[in-house]
Amino acid sequence: MLELTRITAGYDRRDPVVRDVSLHVGAGEAVGLLGPSGCGKSTLAKVAALLHRPDAGTMTLDGTVIRGWRHRAPREQRTAVGVVFQQPRLSADPRLSLRELIAQPLRSTGRRRDVPERVAELARSVGLSDELLDRRPHAVSDGQLQRACLARALVLRPRLLICDEMTAMLDASTTAALVAVVERYRAASGAALLAVGHDRVLLERWCDRTVRWDERETEKGPAGPVTAGGGLRPPAAPR
Amino acid sequence: MAETALAQPGRTTRRVRVVTSAVIVTAVALAVLVVPPLAQLDQQAVDLANKLDPPSLAHPFGTDDVGRDLLLRCVYGLRVSLLVGLVAALTATVIGTAIGALAGAFGGWTDRVVMRVVDALSSIPHLLLGIFIVAMFRPGVWPVIVSVALTHWISTARIVRSEVLSLRSRPFIDAAVSGGASRTRVIVRHLLPGVLPQAGLAAVLMVPHAMWHESALSFLGLGLPAHQASLGNLVQSARGSLLAGDWWPTLFPGLFLIIPTLALAGLAGAWRDRINPRRKSELML
Amino acid sequence: MTDARENTAVPVLDVQNLSVRFRMRGGRDIAAVTDARFSVAPGECLALVGESGCGKSVLASALLGLLPANARTTGSALLGGDTDLLTIGERALARTVRGRRIGLVPQSPAAHLTPVRTVRAQLEESLRELTRARGSELPKAAVAAAARASFPEGHLDRYPHELSGGLAQRAATALALIGDAPLLLADEPTTGLDRDLVERTVDELRRHTDEGRALLIITHDLAAAERIADRVAVMYAGRIVEIADAEAFFGGPGPRHPYAKGLLDALPEREFTPIPGMPPELGALPEGCAFADRCAYADARCTGERPAFTAGLACHHPPTGRASSPSKESADA
Known part of the structure; x- marks a missing residue:
């Protein structure tokens, strides 16, 4: 499904956050990428979500080599990957109601007629009431907003879902509820999952397989090149 | 609780300020819109017998050095100054928003080139650049507007650009891109609406600024032709009489410039309080 | 100061019937906290747990006098048996309580530290403000204060943005400890930290508790609570629904309130x-038990009548078999 090979990425070419990392997610597979905060795993997730152009390395999605990121990627490629971020407050346009939030991808892709039906369907599956759908982000809790963000990521039926610390701000019950929504969707659609996070217990319980970001990476940021650990393949070159 | 006063400094004071500003702005708007057509008085009527009369019942603001009624001259002057201020501020805001949004949204080379130009322009003092521009034209209202507009879009462009940049890096823009939104859609639906309140605020704040600029140009004799009443011209032509101890031809136009501009700035401030993210205090749950 | 209170019956903090109401626009009231009752003894750690929006952070703000102006509080919160935090007023809180008698370990230390000053400068300023250290003693005192929170001396001249999350947390803790306050209040101190950092932070706090301070830690992280707490108070929809011994709560007997049980069962x-x-919604709480519509045990009584908080539990259906021995907090409830 997703093949990242020797990806180097960051915000400064001289000091990339991600160095030479490879990662593989098979069709229908759920992979957990485990690493401390600030290690670059979120940047890697953005590369995989076609939102951040890597400085080096190759990526294939469903066997197709990716040539461009963000708006340089064809719309079909972008919408094949759904993404949920850590902070629901920053992930939601503050001016839009939750209903509009979930509907945005449908509108962006010219599927306006599907809006009422799909939004209702998604709202039901993530457990948002009709009354909540009419509220704007500032009037709902983090948990409720993250439910809407997950619904938005699922509304175009992605073949790969990327959850970047999706539950880091949430309590145990909401975490379990959102994971259950993702797993129901995956069971029904056969979609693959890349769950990025720092909670080992959670990712091991959730995913088929977890991959550890190199242990030498400390929370201080990239002190040296990242090498691949455990299940990363192919084994990255030693520093 | 004792904290009430501390936690919400002057909620009433703020309300009073807003209401006062609104009243003044409304009064000014009425005066400049309604008085000239209704009053049927000739602001240019010269009455040499009554030149430099101090304020009286017949001439509440007194008369100038050729006996023209200063109240009437002030209202007309304000009208011209406001017109110049409004049109110049609007033009500057449109230019600034467009340039700032493009620079912010596209980034990279576009951004770098635009920002260098902006830096270069802002290294020249406003007034100097403004003088340079008006000097190229025959005196009149339009050269002044063009001069003020062309020297004032820079700050708006900066504000809009930084706002767009901060919005652009938000995950919700990433989410829109991931959800298939086109570049245009991202700009029009997600970036611009977030920026417009700030741009509008900048426009309102710019009106008083532009009025001052017009006055400064006119005061230097570079702005409007001398016979046309503008606040700057009025103050300029009153300079001589001030030395002779006649204070009213300077004071009243001056007040007409200061009070409405302060009121406008007051309203703009209230608007800023509204559009800036609601304070956490009411939402800390 | 701390030592004097040790081994006495007076709890460091004794909260009775504390309620907080927010008056919203349009006259709507939000019941953020209702009838909270708990106490913390010297050398004890009480963890206040619950999901975000349950009112636990509001409770913390109420204790520190940091509520917004549209909030009203009732009840009492006695500090050291003599000072009611809810009534002494802002000036007294600022002068004699915050920093001196209550040390605050903040949620986002990076935001809590002044961005434009080094850790050393901030420590020295707090020392000047809160202790008698002056002039030439200050540098030594700052190093000592940093050491107490295991903040490495070599990093003292860094600015907050140059610190990692863990070090920023320690810097904030060092600041909180300067006044040698008998009560530490930690509001979500581990949010966003990695598991091993959470454990380090929590272990540090435990160490400070073992030195005789009382610690009230507010968290939604049950694993952190399990690691540090002597007792656990569970909050739901603004009310404390259960207070229990941490060992019993996380261990064999388990929690007694169905909500608490649900929270634990949700853990991966x-x-x-x-x-x-x-x-x-805290603005539209039901008549009866607020948890009734999510509870497997709920019956007509639960929806009609709010259960009273007795013997450390607010539930009409206490599990009779599980809690074989009454836990110690039954006494203070």
Whole structure:
């Protein structure tokens, strides 16, 4: 499904956050990428979500080599990957109601007629009431907003879902509820999952397989090149 | 609780300020819109017998050095100054928003080139650049507007650009891109609406600024032709009489410039309080 | 100061019937906290747990006098048996309580530290403000204060943005400890930290508790609570629904309130099953038990009548078999 090979990425070419990392997610597979905060795993997730152009390395999605990121990627490629971020407050346009939030991808892709039906369907599956759908982000809790963000990521039926610390701000019950929504969707659609996070217990319980970001990476940021650990393949070159 | 006063400094004071500003702005708007057509008085009527009369019942603001009624001259002057201020501020805001949004949204080379130009322009003092521009034209209202507009879009462009940049890096823009939104859609639906309140605020704040600029140009004799009443011209032509101890031809136009501009700035401030993210205090749950 | 209070019956903090109401626009009232009752003794750690929006952070703000102006509080919160935090007023809180008698370990230390000053400068300023250290003693005192929170001396001249999350947390803790306050209040001190950092932070706090301070830690992280707490108070929809011994709560007997049980069962290391539904709005709480519509045990009595908080539990259906021995907090409830 997703093949990242020797990806180097960051915000400064001289000091990339991600160095030479490879990662593989098979069709229908759920992979957990485990690493401390600030290690670059979120940047890697953005590369995989076609939102951040890597400085080096190759990526294939469903066997197709990716040539461009963000708006340089064809719309079909972008919408094949759904993404949920850590902070629901920053992930939601503050001016839009939750209903509009979930509907945005449908509108962006010219599927306006599907809006009422799909939004209702998604709202039901993530457990948002009709009354909540009419509220704007500032009037709902983090948990409720993250439910809407997950619904938005699922509304175009992605073949790969990327959850970047999706539950880091949430309590145990909401975490379990959102994971259950993702797993129901995956069971029904056969979609693959890349769950990025720092909670080992959670990712091991959730995913088929977890991959550890190199242990030498400390929370201080990239002190040296990242090498691949455990299940990363192919084994990255030693520093 | 004792904290009430501390936690919400002057909620009433703020309300009073807003209401006062609104009243003044409304009064000014009425005066400049309604008085000239209704009053049927000739602001240019010269009455040499009554030149430099101090304020009286017949001439509440007194008369100038050729006996023209200063109240009437002030209202007309304000009208011209406001017109110049409004049109110049609007033009500057449109230019600034467009340039700032493009620079912010596209980034990279576009951004770098635009920002260098902006830096270069802002290294020249406003007034100097403004003088340079008006000097190229025959005196009149339009050269002044063009001069003020062309020297004032820079700050708006900066504000809009930084706002767009901060919005652009938000995950919700990433989410829109991931959800298939086109570049245009991202700009029009997600970036611009977030920026417009700030741009509008900048426009309102710019009106008083532009009025001052017009006055400064006119005061230097570079702005409007001398016979046309503008606040700057009025103050300029009153300079001589001030030395002779006649204070009213300077004071009243001056007040007409200061009070409405302060009121406008007051309203703009209230608007800023509204559009800036609601304070956490009411939402800390 | 701390030592004097040790081994006495007076709790460091004694909260009775504390309620907080927010008056919203349009006259709507929000019941953020209702009838909270608990106490913390010297050398004890009480963890206040619950999901975000349950009112636990509001409770902390109420204790520190940091509520917004549209909030009203009732009840009492006695500090050291003599000072009611809810009534002494802002000036007294600022002068004699915050920093001196209550040390605050903040949620986001990076935001809590002044961005434009080094850690050393901030420590020295607090020392000047809160202790008698002056002039030439200050540098030594700052190093000592940093050491108490295991903040490495070599990093003292860094600015907050140059610190990692863990070090920023320690810097904030060092500041909180300077006044040698008998009560530490930690508001979500581990949010966003990695598991091993969470454990380090929590272990540090435990060490400070073992030195005789009382610690009230507010968190939604149950694993952190399990690691540090002597007792656990569970909050739901603005009310404390259960107070229990941490050992019993996380161990064999388990929690007694169905909500607390649901929270624990939602953990990935346990059942990983969510509690159905979502918590009610604090502005529109139901008549009866606020948890009734999500509870498997609920019956007509639960929806009609609010359970009283007795013997450390507010539930009409206490599990009779599980809690074989009454836990120690039954006495103070």
